[in-house]
Amino acid sequence: MDAQCDAQDDGILVNWIELDSTVRPATRTPTGRSSCMYPGEAPAPPIEGVEAPEEAPIVITLEEFQKQPVLAATIVSQPSNFGLRNAHSNVYAQAQEQEFTFEFQDAEIVLKARPVSYQWNYGDGTGATTTTPGGPVDGAAFDTETPTSHQYTRTGDFQLILTTYFAGDYSVDGGPFQPVAGEAAVVSEPHLMSIWRTEGHNVSENCIENPQGIGCAAPTR
Template sequence: MIYAINGPRKGQLVGTSSYCTVEPAIDIPGAEQDIAKVTPERFRELPILASTIISQPDSFSLRNGHAHMYADSENQNFDIVIFDQDVRVRAIPTSYSWSYGDGSSRTLNFPGEPQSNRGFDAPTSSSHVYKETGDFGVDLTTRFRGEFSTEGGPWTPIPGVANVPSASMTMSVWRTKKVLVAENCQGTPDGPGCASIFE
């Protein structure tokens, strides 16, 4: 005799059958509905934290320079209960969709990383070049895939994804103007600092 120990039919007799190892597995009517599993809708309802947009230097770049930005993101774990069963869910970031506020966008499969001791003339794997000056709203949406484990069992993929938008960041883009003390660029156009790409 088979009794349900969890789920909506807890304590009820759900099947009676004789069984030997040489016989096929027993099919229990309705058993699929008794198993705790995480649906895509339930996964998207979890309080998944958005990535944080970080730029170096903070919210500032130069026209025609490489504005370095990256996403601060990590795996997240959640403990929930379904049908009286303990279920652990983890959300794993898989891609990052950037919108730079100047009409351009792209999707990366990595978050980027901090960069130290770099100038605006050095590109990075997650930097962006602004062709004009001004203030631009940078948006980021991180795509998370999910997995769940019921009562410490194996991890099972959750169909679908959760798209989590981040708080926007304003990028201020300036231009530079270099003036020589001893000479000027009109008289000596080939002088040091007279051909800056950032002007």
């Protein structure tokens, strides 16, 4: 029976012959039979009614999300880097949505990152997590409570550290956006908070009239 070979399957058509080595010289007689030979196993023939398996979809994991250069939030304190003991110090974050385009597994990926929560470490052994970045308040902002303000109970210098969590959505080759499983954690540069104490006194003279008066000396903590 003749065999047909598909060139796409790397098959080679072989025509069989019969070799008679009992005579000199040996004779070669075509048998009329042929076969397909393959360098490895012959590919399985397609089964009617069964679709070929689809390629596995491209998935952007949290690990791949974390590899992207997501910009950390900026920490702002009001007034800048300064606060009073036992008073509310207003601190807030400035974070932005970001978009990245990169190649992954021979596909073009568009990834959008958006800030969703903020983990505050105030540097005094306490912390908080908020879903709002906070914002500025009018005036000097001394002892103004806000959703992201903090009361330091002792004086000193404290390094405030902020971790912003970003949710991600990605598109593969222009397809619909789908969410990344998990949130990317991005840590900001530490922010110095210098906390001082205050004292109240009634005086009849200012420091020009009486340089040695109460409150005219250099401040101490």
